[in-house]
Amino acid sequence: MPQLPFHQVDVFSAVPYKGNPLAVVADADGLSDAQMQAIANWTNLSETTFLSRPADPAADYRVRIFTPESELPFAGHPTLGSCHVWLALGHRPKGAEVIQECGVGLVRVRRDGTRLAFAAPPLRRSGEVAPDLVAQIARSIGLGADAVKAAQWTDNGPGWVAAMLGSRTELLAVRFDPSLLPDTKLGLVAPWDKARDGDEAQFEVRAFVGRRGIEDPVTGSLNAGLAQWLIGAGLAPPSYVAAQGAALGRAGRVHVAKAGDDIWVGGDVVVGIAGTITV
Structure with missing residues (x-):
């Protein structure tokens, strides 16, 4: 049976076991x-990716992204983690940036110091x-409709809808009831108060996915959509x-920067496991 290179990495954290595994x-x-x-179902991580030769000649590699149940056209932490592994295996991009081919098309990835x-x-x-969905979102997180300061669709593939709350404290206290919002991927964001929360970050984010209301540790696709909304507005x-x-005992950090027409979403990646998988 063939053996293929296999890595498990931690994304959006420079500290092992504090980010989002892939x-x-x-x-x-x-x-x-x-x-x-089957492999994605077996790893039982939020996503498992598979690297192959690209079909588009402009791309450096192709990635397919699977949850335990289905394939996704795009996801953020799989993009950074996959690129990190591709580079670690000795590959080099054709140009200054790495070009990833995935379900949404070509995605550009750049190296920014130690981060991607x-x-x-x-x-x-x-x-x-x-308004009726805003009210439904508020009920699902156990708050009144006036607690949602703003809401926006931020869907770049997975289907995100996002809502802003008034404070980090309020956001971290949320208990999500998926039965009240069963078919929606919900992202929540709230500003940090510098005096109370410090200045290590400016926003807190939480993400809830699926009918079981699973909370994702650190979510690149959501943060990308949030950045387009928040900066644009x-x-x-x-x-x-x-x-x-x-809220999950992690310490993910997502670095966002607008440069020209682009919004770049970055973070650190650390390798936890490197070996082979038998298929």
């Missing part, structure tokens, strides 16, 4: 969809959230740090 299988050209889905950052892909859905400066994962 499994990466390289040289996956010969794997079938069923094999990839991806250019936020275009939103598939944006704009205001209907003047609710955030052109450069900021978002913290995510505190």
